[in-house]
Amino acid sequence: xxxxxxxxxxxxxxxADAAFELACDLSEKYGAKLFVxxxxxxxxxxxxxxxxxxxxxxxxxxxxxxxxxxxQRTFQPKIGDRIDHELIVRDGHVSSQILxxxxxxxxxxxxxxxxxxxxxxLVIFGSVAKRVAHKAPCSVMIARVAE
Numbered sequence: 001x002x003x004x005x006x007x008x009x010x011x012x013x014x015x016a017d018a019a020f021e022l023a024c025d026l027s028e029k030y031g032a033k034l035f036v037x038x039x040x041x042x043x044x045x046x047x048x049x050x051x052x053x054x055x056x057x058x059x060x061x062x063x064x065x066x067x068x069x070x071x072q073r074t075f076q077p078k079i080g081d082r083i084d085h086e087l088i089v090r091d092g093h094v095s096s097q098i099l100x101x102x103x104x105x106x107x108x109x110x111x112x113x114x115x116x117x118x119x120x121x122l123v124i125f126g127s128v129a130k131r132v133a134h135k136a137p138c139s140v141m142i143a144r145v146a147e
Contacts, residue, residue, distance in 0.1 A: 003030040007110040007138075009098055009128070010038050012074065015113025019143035020075070023111040026141075027083045034085040035105065036075050039097040040067055064089055095131035103137045111141045 008023035010016040020036065027034040040063055058066075071087040079085050090097040102110055112129055133140045 003027075003032040003108045005035065005105065005107050005109075006030075006032045007035045007037055007098075007102060007105075007107045009110065009112040009132070010036060010071075010075075011113075011128075012038070012070070013113060014145050015143065017113075018145045019111045019113045019141075020078075022141065022143045024079065024083060026109070026111070027085070032108070034079070034083050035088055035101075035107070036071065036079075036085065037088045037090065037098060037101060038067060038071060039090045039092065039094040040064065041094050042092065060091060064091060095128045095135075098128070098132055099135055099137075102132075107138045109139045109141060110136055111143060114142050114144045 003026065006023050006027050008020050010020060023034055023036075026032065040060075067089045068087070071089060075087055088101065090101065098110070098112075101107075110132060112132060114129055129142055133142065
Protein backbone atom coordinates (compact mmCIF):
# COMPACT_ATOMS: atom_id res chain seq x y z
CA UNK A 1 0.00 0.00 0.00
CA UNK A 2 1.48 3.34 -1.04
CA UNK A 3 0.67 5.87 1.65
CA UNK A 4 1.35 9.50 0.84
CA UNK A 5 -1.34 11.22 2.95
CA UNK A 6 -2.63 10.01 6.32
CA UNK A 7 -5.39 11.69 8.31
CA UNK A 8 -5.76 11.22 12.05
CA UNK A 9 -8.96 12.30 13.78
CA UNK A 10 -8.80 13.48 17.37
CA UNK A 11 -11.25 14.46 20.07
CA UNK A 12 -8.43 14.54 22.65
CA UNK A 13 -9.64 11.26 24.22
CA UNK A 14 -7.48 8.29 25.23
CA UNK A 15 -8.60 6.36 22.14
CA ALA A 16 -7.75 9.33 19.92
CA ASP A 17 -4.28 9.42 21.50
CA ALA A 18 -3.78 5.77 20.51
CA ALA A 19 -4.85 6.64 16.96
CA PHE A 20 -2.44 9.60 16.92
CA GLU A 21 0.53 7.45 17.99
CA LEU A 22 -0.31 4.86 15.32
CA ALA A 23 -0.76 7.52 12.63
CA CYS A 24 2.62 9.07 13.55
CA ASP A 25 4.33 5.68 13.32
CA LEU A 26 2.78 5.00 9.92
CA SER A 27 3.57 8.50 8.63
CA GLU A 28 7.17 8.15 9.68
CA LYS A 29 7.50 4.63 8.25
CA TYR A 30 5.99 5.51 4.86
CA GLY A 31 7.19 9.12 4.63
CA ALA A 32 3.55 10.21 4.40
CA LYS A 33 2.21 13.65 5.25
CA LEU A 34 0.12 13.59 8.43
CA PHE A 35 -3.06 15.62 8.84
CA VAL A 36 -4.35 15.77 12.43
CA UNK A 37 -8.02 16.79 12.39
CA UNK A 38 -10.34 17.97 15.14
CA UNK A 39 -13.94 18.96 14.45
CA UNK A 40 -15.81 21.22 16.85
CA UNK A 41 -19.36 19.85 16.96
CA UNK A 42 -22.39 22.12 16.71
CA UNK A 43 -23.92 23.40 19.94
CA UNK A 44 -26.77 21.29 21.26
CA UNK A 45 -29.99 23.09 22.06
CA UNK A 46 -32.08 20.82 24.29
CA UNK A 47 -35.84 21.30 24.60
CA UNK A 48 -37.12 21.44 28.17
CA UNK A 49 -40.85 21.81 28.97
CA UNK A 50 -41.76 23.35 25.60
CA UNK A 51 -39.02 25.96 25.95
CA UNK A 52 -35.79 25.94 24.02
CA UNK A 53 -32.66 26.98 25.81
CA UNK A 54 -29.13 27.08 24.52
CA UNK A 55 -26.16 25.92 26.52
CA UNK A 56 -23.83 28.86 27.21
CA UNK A 57 -21.13 28.87 24.59
CA UNK A 58 -18.26 30.99 23.45
CA UNK A 59 -18.44 32.66 20.05
CA UNK A 60 -17.38 30.12 17.41
CA UNK A 61 -14.36 32.15 16.29
CA UNK A 62 -13.05 32.22 19.88
CA UNK A 63 -13.67 28.49 20.23
CA UNK A 64 -11.89 27.85 16.92
CA UNK A 65 -8.88 29.92 18.04
CA UNK A 66 -8.68 28.16 21.41
CA UNK A 67 -8.95 24.75 19.77
CA UNK A 68 -6.25 25.62 17.23
CA UNK A 69 -4.01 26.66 20.11
CA UNK A 70 -4.77 23.41 21.96
CA UNK A 71 -3.92 21.40 18.83
CA GLN A 72 -0.57 23.22 18.57
CA ARG A 73 0.17 22.73 22.27
CA THR A 74 -0.87 19.05 22.30
CA PHE A 75 0.49 17.70 19.02
CA GLN A 76 3.31 19.96 17.80
CA PRO A 77 5.78 18.87 20.52
CA LYS A 78 5.02 15.19 19.84
CA ILE A 79 5.49 15.50 16.07
CA GLY A 80 8.30 18.04 15.96
CA ASP A 81 10.13 18.19 12.65
CA ARG A 82 10.28 14.44 12.07
CA ILE A 83 7.01 14.28 10.08
CA ASP A 84 5.54 16.63 7.47
CA HIS A 85 2.17 17.54 8.94
CA GLU A 86 -0.76 19.94 9.23
CA LEU A 87 -3.06 20.51 12.18
CA ILE A 88 -6.64 21.07 11.04
CA VAL A 89 -9.60 22.45 13.02
CA ARG A 90 -13.06 22.38 11.46
CA ASP A 91 -16.49 23.37 12.68
CA GLY A 92 -19.70 21.42 12.08
CA HIS A 93 -21.16 17.91 12.07
CA VAL A 94 -18.18 15.78 13.05
CA SER A 95 -18.43 12.79 10.71
CA SER A 96 -19.60 14.93 7.77
CA GLN A 97 -16.65 17.30 8.19
CA ILE A 98 -14.20 14.39 8.43
CA LEU A 99 -15.64 12.67 5.35
CA UNK A 100 -15.54 15.93 3.39
CA UNK A 101 -11.89 16.47 4.35
CA UNK A 102 -10.93 12.91 3.39
CA UNK A 103 -12.56 13.27 -0.02
CA UNK A 104 -11.45 16.79 -0.93
CA UNK A 105 -7.85 16.16 0.16
CA UNK A 106 -7.71 12.64 -1.33
CA UNK A 107 -6.39 10.90 1.76
CA UNK A 108 -4.91 7.41 1.43
CA UNK A 109 -5.70 6.38 5.01
CA UNK A 110 -7.60 7.70 8.01
CA UNK A 111 -6.76 6.55 11.53
CA UNK A 112 -9.18 7.15 14.38
CA UNK A 113 -10.03 5.82 17.82
CA UNK A 114 -12.70 3.20 18.29
CA UNK A 115 -14.74 5.67 20.31
CA UNK A 116 -14.35 9.01 22.02
CA UNK A 117 -17.68 10.13 23.39
CA UNK A 118 -19.43 7.98 25.94
CA UNK A 119 -22.83 7.83 27.59
CA UNK A 120 -25.38 10.40 26.40
CA UNK A 121 -22.89 12.00 24.02
CA LEU A 122 -22.69 8.76 22.08
CA VAL A 123 -26.49 8.53 21.92
CA ILE A 124 -26.82 12.13 20.70
CA PHE A 125 -23.97 12.19 18.19
CA GLY A 126 -23.73 8.50 17.22
CA SER A 127 -20.48 6.76 16.52
CA VAL A 128 -18.16 8.87 14.40
CA ALA A 129 -15.85 5.88 13.90
CA LYS A 130 -18.74 3.79 12.57
CA ARG A 131 -19.89 6.46 10.11
CA VAL A 132 -16.38 7.16 8.86
CA ALA A 133 -15.58 3.46 8.51
CA HIS A 134 -18.70 2.90 6.38
CA LYS A 135 -18.46 6.00 4.19
CA ALA A 136 -14.79 6.96 3.89
CA PRO A 137 -13.37 7.24 0.36
CA CYS A 138 -10.06 5.78 1.61
CA SER A 139 -8.82 2.96 3.83
CA VAL A 140 -9.76 3.23 7.51
CA MET A 141 -7.78 2.03 10.52
CA ILE A 142 -9.44 1.94 13.93
CA ALA A 143 -7.03 2.14 16.89
CA ARG A 144 -7.89 0.72 20.26
CA VAL A 145 -6.27 1.35 23.61
CA ALA A 146 -4.41 -1.77 24.78
CA GLU A 147 -5.91 -3.21 27.95
